[in-house]
Amino acid sequence: MSIGVHNIGQGCVTCLDHDEHYILTFPNGYGRQVNALSILTVPWIELGGECSISCSKTGYNASIVFHTKPFYGGKKHRVTAEIFSPNDKKPFCSIEGEWNGVMYAKYSTGENAVFIDTKKMPTIKKKVRKLEDQDDFESRCLWKDVTYNLK
16 A cells, blocks of 8 residues: 655755856655554655756756665665766666665765765754745745644
């Protein structure tokens, strides 16, 4: 038993310190409970599918694959990625690991290193404008009644 959400469209992330704009696509989302005797398994959420990230200023881009767990065996939350320099067909860095754990980088120089350990990252509180300062169709303003009733 499962449910899937196909994410369409793209997002834009701006790094103000470097004046860089990144366009990215999103993985699909799945809610899973894959057992005929569903009382024996714990449901989980996973990501699956291909995504991309590109920066028009630098020309760097990445191709990311979120791997879904096979029906038998395999691991949850696996991700692989390749990062490309501008105009290059061969990646200068390959990444693999778990998107919610540790990811390892292998560089074209032969060097291997921890790319990121998400479990060691600090939690950063979101900075959001006050509700009364938001436009009518900004997410928190638009969904404020639903959020209130869910709480």
